[in-house]
Amino acid sequence: MEKSQQRAVCGTEAIDLLNCVAQSPYDQEKCLSLLQALRQCVIDQKVKKFSLAEQSKEQAESSEKKQI
Secondary structure (H helix, E strand, C coil): CCHHHCCCCCHHHHHHHHHHHHCCCCCHHHHHHHHHHHHHHHHHHCCCCCCCHHHHHHHHHHHHHHHC
16 A cells, blocks of 8 residues: 555544534534544554644654754
């Protein structure tokens, strides 16, 4: 599988939850259901930590600058 086609572990569940809390009007029951789905994915996939791709890139660049 090519890298461009790979999806982040539990990424779909995380995006669905974030989009739910951003919606107006806020549907607490729907968002709670999505939270539970994300939690179950995290448990099933043994996820330890989430990070954003942009955040990871910035941290890598910062580390490179510190080494120079």
